Amino acid sequence: MRNSDQITYIANVIAISQADGKVTDKEQGAVAFVRQKNGLSEENTQAAIRLVQAGDYNITPVGRYSDTIRNLEDMLLVSLIDGDLSDKEKKAMLAFAKVLKLSQEQINVIVSETKKFVRLISAETKCDACGITLPAGSRFCAECGQKIEP
Numbered sequence: 001m002r003n004s005d006q007i008t009y010i011a012n013v014i015a016i017s018q019a020d021g022k023v024t025d026k027e028q029g030a031v032a033f034v035r036q037k038n039g040l041s042e043e044n045t046q047a048a049i050r051l052v053q054a055g056d057y058n059i060t061p062v063g064r065y066s067d068t069i070r071n072l073e074d075m076l077l078v079s080l081i082d083g084d085l086s087d088k089e090k091k092a093m094l095a096f097a098k099v100l101k102l103s104q105e106q107i108n109v110i111v112s113e114t115k116k117f118v119r120l121i122s123a124e125t126k127c128d129a130c131g132i133t134l135p136a137g138s139r140f141c142a143e144c145g146q147k148i149e150p
């Protein structure tokens, strides 16, 4: 990606992480993960942070279509990392999906794939029986003894 696209790419992700007004540790971690995954430079990331902090930043599609789809997936990743989508996150993302002319079915596929991925990279897992949060890789629930499926 060109520098200007890199800045837009990470600015979109940062903007989503701030959509609900607060950036959690998990969101911050996810932004760092997205940066690394896409080989985005520190310099471009700093430029993106300045851009978003200047206010009134609108999520903008980056260069190529494939980059834009990946960008949407990464935005979703950051939104989903601390639970479900907030209304503001949902609204911002749907507006973006509309610009990309994605069908509801395509959106659903991206959302479910991203949810799977979030579960994989999240450091926690949930007990199906009693619902408590456990460290990833737990084999039995510490609370009720339920076997945890990997």
Ligand SMILES: [Zn+2]
Residues within 6 Å of the ligand: 127, 128, 129, 130, 131, 132, 141, 142, 143, 144, 145, 146
């Ligand atoms: Zn349990």
